[in-house]
Amino acid sequence: MAGARWPTLVLFGPAVAWLALATAGSAAALLDGDDWGPPARRDATVAGADAxxxxxxxxxxSWHDSYHRTMTQPTAAPGFEPAAPFAGERLAALGFVATLSRDGDGRPHVRVVPEAGDDAGGTPLLDARVELAVGSHRVQQYVARLDRGGGEGELWRLPLAWHIGEARWIHLNTAFLAPDGEPGSEADFMRHLSRYNDNCLFCHNTEPNPGLAADGRWHSAVGQWGIACEACHGPAAAHVQRHDAPLRRVWSALGDDGTVVDPQALAPGLATDVCGRCHGQRIGHDIATILAHGDGFRPGEPLANVSRPILRDATVGDDPQPHFRGRFWPDGSARLSAHEYQALLASPCHQDGAGLQCGDCHAMHGPTPAMQLRSDWDPTRSCTRCHDALALSGATAPAGHGGHGDALDCVACHMPRTSYGLLQGMISHRIGSPDPAAAVGLHDRPDACTQCHVDRSRSWAVASLPALGLPAHAPARAEDPRERWGSRILLDLHGGDPIQRALAVDALARPDAPVDPRVRLSWLLDALVDDYAAVRFMAWVGARALAAESGLDAAVTDALAGFDPEAAVQTRLATWQQLRRALGPGPFDDAPERALELEASRDAVAIWIGE
Amino acid sequence: MRASVGLLALFLGSGLWLEAMIGLRAGGWVDDPLRREFLRLGHAHGGLLALVNLALAWAMTKLQTPDGWARRIRVAAWLGALAVGVGFFGGGLWHGAADPGPLVLIVPAGAMMLVASCVAVAMVR
Structure with missing residues (x-):
């Protein structure tokens, strides 16, 4: 008997002992009510991405490779390197000179003095060590600790930035849609010195808390610098603590315990709210509490609990004035980036929170950091999931949709580039169908047809639709008579407000516009002498691309390369004249009164880009 | 030995299923790396450990393992291979966000039975 027991014990004993242990451990994990009950999300704390x-x-x-991670970086962080060299570069603007260098410990430093003054002895306008670098994709901005009445915790975004694509410093007046400013004016130079604590902090960090005390001092804190895991999944300290034990993790297959949120598993409206917290400018319900403690938003809860999106007619507090109209086209579509949330909300496809959501096109854990599109993203398939392509004049068939289906995807026309941001034209996230007839006679929002067919008018677009098999309506009003002698884009370029001019530049410089690039370059040249530096900057970048595409000789390319959109007006004019001579007459050179008429009709409004 | 060959057929056959899921781009497979990993582990371990069962049967014949031990070794080794394969499969099919599901807990038990079986075949005369 003892001999029979011995093999059984040796062969099965360890396995049985393990199973007994695993069963006991599992029972302990499953019976621990604290480990499975609903967490206190309101007081949840951030664990950090490393956890x-x-x-x-x-x-x-995939998050580590993203621009979200590097949205805000402390310059004291180990291994941090700014996008800009900070090797003693100098940027002259508006009668001041900024010197960008490093402290003894290698951290970036900015010093600004009057151009006429002695750098060693003059009183600096700014002399500060850079504490934070903000952005890493298109532009990197810098933040310093400056006590301007808000205490040692007061942080200010400096009025200079590094343009990553062009690898050069720019003054921030260049990135915003406002006139350049008066040379020698400190106020104009410092126009975009902006307090970080109650502006950028919110959307560039995880679990931001401005920490405004009753005495007006700032004690700002963040759960983690930059946009990290917990910005979208919610503070996860309880999740990490609960899932520390292996048996607890194994039994997590039983279901979600609510310690974190998976935006992909949320209803479309709530999933969109997660992104909308940063990608849609908002007005908080309780601004005093938000400034003191943060907005209290938790992913998975309606964003409307803590704020409302800024819309065209939005007002703040008791002030009845709609201060935000400049940010929107008359039809309510956003003119600026960072309003994608309200644009999607206004799209029929969103179906009031039951339809299309951000995650249908974007994936935070996809393969490409730029635009963060889903790896399986196909702009046509995204639409044809709901829309029958055959019913849309064969949108996806060869030569269907008036031949556009072969050349363009749905985004090109149904999400036209009617927003401005970061010195670029950006697509509208208000998805709709182009209707040039509704736009005839208007001088506001660009339309998809003439944004691509830059040499055409809206009346031409209306007349072309039936031939393409696309539905056409009668124009709602009479044609703008100026469209008889100038294309819609030319009218915008010369007679539009700053955003129309910027978007006209963007349209002319697009590589897929079906007009000879030399013609477009010749038209674009006039934007090099625009009053607004942002328009000049975009024109300069676009003109260089068109010159390269056109194979123009070195005289043109060298002149363009040497052009500085931020230089003094006389310098810019000299280069423009040289280029105009090389490229031939401009679009209105034979009828200068038309150019004058358009320039007289310009709306020189400064667009207040909210921060 | 017949049961071991049956086990081999079962886990080799599961490979056809996994291949089919790749070919059909089955949802819940191509988009679930944890599930893919654990189903692969189940397929590979189950198949290889079924071969180990056959090797043990051959070794016990060659080494003339006493009947009392041999009967129990055959059961332990077979159950061990089954537990490892099924544990990986089950842990992958039903799992949480970042960890295999509870069925994976039988994998160590199966491994212990197999290790004990090998040691017993080597040592018992």
Whole structure:
């Protein structure tokens, strides 16, 4: 008997002992009510992305490669390197000179003095160590600690930035849609010195808390610098603590315990709210509390609990004035980036929170950091999931949709580039169908047809629709008579407000516009002498691309390369004249009264880009 | 030995299923790396450990393992291979966000039975 027991004990004993242990451990994990009950989300704290890495390595890696991670970086962080060299570069603007260098400990430093003054002895307008770098994709901005009445915790975004694509410093007046400013004016130079604590902090960090005290001093804190895991999944300290034990993790297959949120599993409206917290400018319900403690938003809850999106007619407090109209076209579509949330809300496809959501096109854990599009994203398929392509004049068939289906995807026309942001034209996230007839006679929002067919008028677009098999309506009003002698884009370029001019530049410089690039370059040249530096900057970048596409000789390309959109007006004019001579007459050179008429009709409004 | 060959057929056959899911781009497979990994582990371990069962049967014949031990070793080794394969499969099919599901807990038990079986075949005369 003893001999028979011995083999059984040896062969099965360890396995049985393990199963007994695993069963006891599982029972303990399952019976621990604290480990499974609903967490206190309101008081949840941030664990940090490194805590997430342990279990969610692939997701951590895709986040680590993203621009979200580097949205805000402390310059004191180990291994931090700014996008800009900070090797003693000098930027002259508006009668001041900024010197960008490094402290003894290698951290970036900015010093601004009057141009006429002695750098060693003059009183600096700014002399500060850079504490934070903000942005890493298109532009990197810099933040310094400056006590301007708000205490040592007061942080200010400096009025200079590094343009990553052009690898050059720019004054921030260049990135905003306002006139350049008066040389020698400190106020104009410092126009975009902006307090970080109650502006950028909110959308560029995870769990931001401005920390405004009753005495007016700032004690700002963040859960983590930059946009990290917990910005979208919610503070995860309880999740990390609960899932520290292996048996607890194994039994997590039983279901979600609510310690974190998976935006992909949320209803479309709530998932959109997660992104809308930053990608849609908002007005908080309780601004005093928000400034003192943060907005209290938790992913998975309606964003409307804490704020409302800024819309065209929005007002703040008791002030009945709609201060935000400049940010919107008359039809309510956003003219600026960072309003994608309200644009999607206004799209029929969103179906009031039951239809299209951000995650249908974007994936935070996809393969490409730029635009963060889903790896399986196909702009046509995104639309044909709901829309029958055959019913849309064969939108996806060869030669269908008036031949546009072969050349363009749905986004090109149904999400036209009617927003401005970061010195670029950006697509509208208000999805709709182009209707040039509704736009005839208007001088506001660009339309998809003439944004691409830059040499055409809206009346031409209306007349072309039936031939393409697309539905056409009668124009709602009479044609703008100026469209008989100038294309819609030319009218915008010469007679539009700053955003229309910027978007006209963007349209002319697009590589897929079906007009000879030399013609477009010749038209674009006039924007090099625009009053607004942002328009000049975009024209300069676009003109260089068109010159390269046209194979123009070195005289043109060299002149363009040497052009500085931020230089003094006389310098810019000299280069423009040289280029105009090389490229031939401009669009209105034979009828200068038309150019004058358009310039007289310009709306020189300064567009207040909210921060 | 017949049961071991049956086990081999079962886990080799599961490979056809996994291949089919790749070919059909089955949702819940191509988009679930954890599930893919654990189903692969189940397929590979189950198949290889079924071969180990056959090797043990051959070794016990060659080494003339006493009947009392041999009967129990055959059961332990077979159950071990089954537990490892099924544990990986089950842990992958039903799992949480970042960890395999509870069925994976039988994998160590199966591994212990197999290790004990190998040691017993080597040592018992």
């Amino acid at each position: 997430c890495r342990r279990c969610h390595l692939p997701q951590w890696r």
